[in-house]
Amino acid sequence: DTEVTQTPKHLVMGMTNKKSLKCEQHMGHRAMYWYKQKAKKPPELMFVYSYEKLSINESVPSRFSPECPNSSLLNLHLHALQPEDSALYLCASSQALTGGGEKLFFGSGTQLSVL
Amino acid sequence: AQSVTQLDSQVPVFEEAPVELRCNYSSSVSVYLFWYVQYPNQGLQLLLKYLSGSTLVKGINGFEAEFNKSQTSFHLRKPSVHISDTAEYFCAVSPITNTGNQFYFGTGTSLTVIP
Numbered sequence: 001d002t003e004v005t006q007t008p009k010h011l012v013m014g015m016t017n018k019k020s021l022k023c024e025q026h027m028g029h030r031a032m033y034w035y036k037q038k039a040k041k042p043p044e045l046m047f048v049y050s051y052e053k054l055s056i057n058e059s060v061p062s063r064f065s066p067e068c069p070n071s072s073l074l075n076l077h078l079h080a081l082q083p084e085d086s087a088l089y090l091c092a093s094s095q096a097l098t099g100g101g102e103k104l105f106f107g108s109g110t111q112l113s114v115l
Numbered sequence: 116a117q118s119v120t121q122l123d124s125q126v127p128v129f130e131e132a133p134v135e136l137r138c139n140y141s142s143s144v145s146v147y148l149f150w151y152v153q154y155p156n157q158g159l160q161l162l163l164k165y166l167s168g169s170t171l172v173k174g175i176n177g178f179e180a181e182f183n184k185s186q187t188s189f190h191l192r193k194p195s196v197h198i199s200d201t202a203e204y205f206c207a208v209s210p211i212t213n214t215g216n217q218f219y220f221g222t223g224t225s226l227t228v229i230p
Binding site: 004031033040041042043044045048050055056090092094096099100101103104106107108109 | 166210
């Protein structure tokens with residue numbers, strides 16, 4: 001299994017809603033990532049978990065709350081989002097090798113629309 | 116700090132013609148270099164990467180790239196494109212660190228193959 005699975009594929013939410021994005025991989029990878037991608041733009045790193053611990057937070061607003069319950073799962077909890085948060089949210093994983101240079105495996109993303 | 120520049124935002128090319136997508140980078144530390152492809156409504160897939168050794172690297176789908184340290188470039192080439200190569204292409208760098216978990220993407224080049 002070389003897939004990163006993201007659910008849901010599409011999500012529409014109001015600014016007062018609370019929702020969660022889910023990501024799952026069974027490749028034994030120990031690093032997992034959340035990226036945000038606006039249309040026609042490159043992915044922007046939001047969070048990195050390494051061995052289930054948050055290792056990088058790229059100054060993301062607190063209305064985005066990541067969670068890594070175990071080595072296979074990564075969640076992104078959403079609360080009180082703004083319309084400008086509408087984007088494709090991509091999850092990725094990698095082996096977390098020392099020294100880097102490894103391949104990122106991406107999911108297909110969750111297309112989020114905030115009304 | 117790292118930055119990745121893809122000067123060509125859009126590249127139209129006729130089917131079976133050669134193509135080159137340009138990537139330049141700047142970094143205060145040594146980096147690994149990558150090219151990723153994104154098809155519509157999908158996540159990113161690794162095309163190829165340069166870690167060390169031969170400066171000419173070959174990837175999937177007939178693509179290759181050449182690392183030029185003096186020009187800090189990593190241009191992607193394909194001798195003969197197909198309709199199925201129509202996609203968004205992202206160049207990325209990853210600083211060589213102990214954690215190895217950070218990837219920085221360029222702004223992307225939209226390749227359109229014309230029948």
